[in-house]
Amino acid sequence: MSEDRLSRVFAALADPTRRDIVARLAVGDATVSQLAAPYNVSIQAVSKHLKVLEDAGLVSRSQDAQRRPRHLEAEVFDMMTAWIERYRRQAEERYRRLDAVLAAMDDDSEPTTNKGATS
Amino acid sequence: MSTNARQEAETRETTIEADPNLPIIRIIRDFDAPREKVFRAWIEPELVAQWLGPKSSEMRIDEWNARTGGNYRYAAVKNGEEVAAFYGSFHEVRPNERLVQTFTWEGMPDGVSLETMTFEDLGDGRTRTIGLSLVENLEARDAIMASGMDVGVNEGYEKLDALLAHN
Numbered sequence: 001m002s003e004d005r006l007s008r009v010f011a012a013l014a015d016p017t018r019r020d021i022v023a024r025l026a027v028g029d030a031t032v033s034q035l036a037a038p039y040n041v042s043i044q045a046v047s048k049h050l051k052v053l054e055d056a057g058l059v060s061r062s063q064d065a066q067r068r069p070r071h072l073e074a075e076v077f078d079m080m081t082a083w084i085e086r087y088r089r090q091a092e093e094r095y096r097r098l099d100a101v102l103a104a105m106d107d108d109s110e111p112t113t114n115k116g117a118t119s
Numbered sequence: 120m121s122t123n124a125r126q127e128a129e130t131r132e133t134t135i136e137a138d139p140n141l142p143i144i145r146i147i148r149d150f151d152a153p154r155e156k157v158f159r160a161w162i163e164p165e166l167v168a169q170w171l172g173p174k175s176s177e178m179r180i181d182e183w184n185a186r187t188g189g190n191y192r193y194a195a196v197k198n199g200e201e202v203a204a205f206y207g208s209f210h211e212v213r214p215n216e217r218l219v220q221t222f223t224w225e226g227m228p229d230g231v232s233l234e235t236m237t238f239e240d241l242g243d244g245r246t247r248t249i250g251l252s253l254v255e256n257l258e259a260r261d262a263i264m265a266s267g268m269d270v271g272v273n274e275g276y277e278k279l280d281a282l283l284a285h286n
Contacts, residue, residue, distance in 0.1 A: 087135060087144075087263075088133055088134075088135040088146075091133045091135065091146050091148070092132060092133040092148075094170060094171065094172075095133055095148045095150075095170075097169065097170035098150065098157075098160055098170040099150065099151070100169075100170075101160050101166055101169045101170050102150060102151070102152040102156055102157065102160055103151075103152075105152075105156055105159070105160065105166070
């Protein structure tokens with residue numbers, strides 16, 4: 001995947017509505033009106049979001065001229081590694097806060113287990 | 120004793136494993152604190168509030184009854200407005216060893232995952248936590264991974280973009 005392409009993909013996914021659309025297309029193809037249903041926005045607004053996703057290559061439309069259901073390109077999952085890294089970093093950030101909490105905690109309820117030699 | 124500690128310190132960064140064939144995510148992390156203390160930070164709501172959630176300062180705990188059969192609910196709050204809320208039950212709270220919870224994001228009320236946290240005593244006052252999330256299918260798992268981009272996307276993704284561009 002080229003750098004440009006990747007930038008477009010990330011830009012497309014930077015919007016929460018579009019991420020939601022992607023998550024829902026991951027479950028199965030859907031038409032524009034199906035995709036618009038849960039949102040408080042017009043069909044046109046959803047079409048705009050879909051256009052961005054299509055330009056990024058994340059979503060395509062099938063040949064069914066009547067309904068034109070949108071389809072999530074399997075290639076999006078090639079980005080799993082990126083997602084995993086992002087997810088991992090989030091967990092790491094959370095756990096760094098926990099490090100700080102642990103460091104600041106009083107040892108008020110000393111455990112009764114072996115306190116051992118703390119060298 | 121100290122060589123051990125040094126080796127472990129090197130593996131302290133969070134590790135994530137996402138099995139390509141199973142709908143699970145495993146998150147492993149070591150802490151420089153005894154197991155009892157780490158466990159307390161998981162079950163006492165005033166401690167949990169300081170680190171769990173997308174951002175500690177924007178986290179609101181509504182319920183945190185960490186006992187077997189108890190329940191919880193917490194929300195991410197931005198400018199006084201609830202942006203995401205999560206709830207579930209404590210299926211099992213086994214002191215200092217194991218915490219089993221269900222987990223649902225209210226934005227996707229039909230989705231529920233099973234979260235099992237295991238606390239391992241590494242000795243020398245250190246603890247390893249292993250978090251296992253089991254979701255309904257691979258698609259749901261991948262969507263959860265993708266939602267990891269929800270937080271701090273603007274400050275984070277440019278850097279990630281650059282990083283990936285070089286690989």
